[in-house]
Amino acid sequence: MNNRYAEKNEQKKIRSRVAKTPKVSKALGGRKSDVRDEPERESRRALGEARGVSQIARLVHAIRAKGIRFQIAGMSAAILQGVPATTIDTDIWVELPSREFVRLTAIVMDLGGIMLAPTVAALEDDTLVNFLPRVDGIGGFDEEIKKAKRIRWQGMIVPVLPLESLLKSKQAIRRPKDLAHIPLLQQTLRIQKKRSAVAKVPAKTPGKK
Numbered sequence: 001m002n003n004r005y006a007e008k009n010e011q012k013k014i015r016s017r018v019a020k021t022p023k024v025s026k027a028l029g030g031r032k033s034d035v036r037d038e039p040e041r042e043s044r045r046a047l048g049e050a051r052g053v054s055q056i057a058r059l060v061h062a063i064r065a066k067g068i069r070f071q072i073a074g075m076s077a078a079i080l081q082g083v084p085a086t087t088i089d090t091d092i093w094v095e096l097p098s099r100e101f102v103r104l105t106a107i108v109m110d111l112g113g114i115m116l117a118p119t120v121a122a123l124e125d126d127t128l129v130n131f132l133p134r135v136d137g138i139g140g141f142d143e144e145i146k147k148a149k150r151i152r153w154q155g156m157i158v159p160v161l162p163l164e165s166l167l168k169s170k171q172a173i174r175r176p177k178d179l180a181h182i183p184l185l186q187q188t189l190r191i192q193k194k195r196s197a198v199a200k201v202p203a204k205t206p207g208k209k
Contacts, residue, residue: 055111055123056090057154062107064156069095071148071159073135073166075181080151080160083188085181089128093161095141098133137172138165163189 053061063070072080074091096103098118105115112124121129138144148159167185170178 054127054154055113055125056127056129057156058111059107059113059121059123059129060092060154060156060158062111063092063094063104066103066107068103069141069145071141071145071161072153073132073161074130077161078163078166078181078185078188080153081149081163081188082192083163083184085184089130091130091132093132093135093141093144095145096133101131101133104131135161135165135169137169163192 060070071077071093072090073093075083075085075087076090079085079087094104101118104121108115108121108123108129113121115121116128119131119133121131123129134141135144144161144165145159147162147165149162150157151160163185167182167189170182170185
């Protein structure tokens with residue numbers, strides 16, 4: 001009983017600290033990412049042991065080390081692809097049935113974090129992580145991982161759900177916060193398509209009309 005009471009008090013303290021945290025992209029480590037597509041490869045450095053590595057980076061490294069396939073989703077994925085938004089948590093879509101989420105619980109606890117709910121973790125630095133068993137409105141994990149962007153982030157190459165899939169999901173779910181994000185996603189996609197089109201226009205050779 002005492003252990004349960006202590007755990008509840010600890011969770012209340014974490015929620016209180018998170019509530020007071022400014023809504024910035026702390027969940028993404030506060031570092032700029034390279035949003036260019038790159039081939040996925042394992043980092044040669046042991047991120048889980050490296051000094052100065054954020055808790056979220058350690059978590060992602062640990063999930064990968066356990067052989068669990070994942071991709072960054074939600075507005076975390078959008079921010080990594082240039083969407084001008086902020087978030088205080090990170091959504092990670094994992095290829096695990098809900099009954100096997102105990103594996104993620106073990107990883108979080110090994111890193112000094114706690115589980116606030118079966119799919120919600122608070123890491124040692126109070127970063128919140130949402131583990132997603134599925135993403136509504138789009139294809140399954142196998143289908144979407146083939147379309148995922150490979151983005152360099154905090155010393156790793158991670159698979160990230162593309163903006164097109166994020167937009168499709170939010171248009172299908174249509175919660176108030178999803179409806180608020182749709183214009184940002186659409187605007188960013190338009191800008192990126194225009195830039196891509198300009199980059200494909202061949203440069204004119206001097207002296208030729």
